[in-house]
Amino acid sequence: MRGRTWPTKAAAVLVAIVACGFTAPALAQKPVKIGVLTPLSPPGDASAGQFIVRGAKMAADDVNARGGVLGGRKIELVTEDDSGTPEKGVAGFRKLATLDQVVAVIGQFHSSVMGAVQELAEQFKIPVFATQASARSLTEKHLTYTFRTHVIDPDRVSLWNRWIKQHDFKRVALIAENTDYGVGLVEETKRLFKSMDVQADLKTVIFDRAVVDLTPQLLEIKNWKPDLVLNGGVGTPVYLVIKQAHDVGLFPAVPMLVSYDLPARPEFWKNLGDKGAYLTFIVYYHPTMKLTSRGEAFRAKYREQYKEDPVYGALNAYAQVALVADALNDAKSDTGEPLVKALLSNTFEGWNGTISFSHGEGPYWQQWTPPMLFLQYTKPEMPFGEAKIVFPPQFKTGDLLMAPKR
């Protein structure tokens, strides 16, 4: 430096100041993008996708209000519609990875879509989260960039098998759609009926997801004389099975269990009217549940904003965006590999407990499972919060009520 004159030094300092002035805020302000790839139009369960987007947006707002991530960078959500179809899911993921350059993708609802995009996640080294996709195979592949904070089919089936044994149901019919989820449920139920020694006959019927008239299949089930029907549809088919089972006199004379939390949604009674009474369904959240401080804050804000109780999809999406934000801070990086390391080596505050990911056996790979409850609506127009918890026994608030004979 000795040879330099003061004007040179001054110019160098000036350049450095100007450079810092331009680049440092530019870097600090460059948002960190998180993709929300979820069904927002048919044939996907678009209603579920809307709740997921709500939760994700509220999480991004909360993180940004707290100062963002990685020293002040804001979270920016990029939402893509996968329509519940693998081809649109793949196109959406490619766009998120290449054009938007997201650091992680959440919002996966349909197992068949998740199955298609998780290969791309490996290729682009972007963590992808199953928000409500539950097929066993998704985490059973032991992929580096696949994470799930949702129940898996063996757990779901295992729980309903315990319920079947407890109630001593003798003839169980499972009607499921021809998707990864539906077929997975059928296979898992057949497998676990044997291994759990369920003393009941099982009849399985798989229907084409696009079909709207299910009368012949439901008549076939009715004529088989089951004492329990398991409804393995997703989205519109759930309603079609309930409505048409009611019309042929199968339900509510024979109890029906819906395999996921669709009946918790506000539009349920509008679509089914009295036909929804006596329905039993699986949920992962109940308004009477005690949540973490993060979950309680979200629930209060959601109620204030939407004038209704949050549903599980919104809670889970909220928790996923929040945990990605936490992991980014832990990783001190917005790239895939450090982010995955941070996800595996830390614990995160979820909506109802502490979330951690480990390399468990089989489908319990990078998998965190929320609780499951069986709820029953015992009268028409019953609010979700008043539905009775009928299983498992430790959480029960009421017994399974059989419908009066028509």
Place this chain on the structure above:
Amino acid sequence: MDAYLFSQYLLSGIVIGLIYSLMALGITFIYSIMKMINWAMGEFYMIGSYVQYALLVTLLPPERWYLALPLAMGAVFLLGVVTQRLLLRPMYVGGIERRDEYATIITIALMVFFRNLAIVLGGPNQYAPKDYARATTLGTLPISGNRVVALVAAIVLLTLFSLMVKQTWLGRAFRGAAQNRVGIQTAGIDVLRLDMLAFGVGVALAAAAGALLAPDFLVYPENGAISTFKGFEIIVIGGLGSIPGSVVGGVLLGVIEALGSVFIASAYKDLYGFVLLIALLVLRPTGLFGERERTV
């Protein structure tokens, strides 16, 4: 399998087949007059169901569904007339060389447009109007009251349509246009106006099916897809341009699907209709009631 159960499956197939034949009739009628396939037929079915639902939750009480039905049909008829006037008429007056391609592109574009419009206006969720009637029994078949209403309405509409075509001046004009578009112009009939009416009537029939089935099959942006699919299968089975073909084809398809899904496998319900369709194309390419096109 006893006769009682068999009769249940058979009846359920006949009922749904007859309702689907309304859709097929709309497609075949438009084809007969305008010599074009309307690929957006399912979207007019969907719009019919949305209009019916909207009327029953805003202007009319749920028990007045029978007033909403003609209003939904009327609204879709007008939409069809406007669509034909603005988008399809240029096929016949604008000197377009590749008429078939033009019609295909326009109607597929309409299909995408109407579906997306439904998502924008009504959201992607499902809706359902209240039941039109209580569940009942039809012979041996326990059946939804809505489906009985749809069945009766389908029979009434098919009969009225048949009478209109056979007994009225307008029907004669339609038959004339179906036989020879140039020939009827020599009798002073404005064939372009006839096209507009035919398109409106055809899509109104689809709207009737959508409105009638709304409580059972729900209202959502893609609810017309499956009925279009069935409609096309039916017209090929029954014979393009034939009214009895639409009815017989519909019943045949409904029965084959119902029996196939019970006796073979329900996961392949759509396949059985296609097997029938392929068999017919091999044995009788014109369909059951179709006629060979006469060439001079």
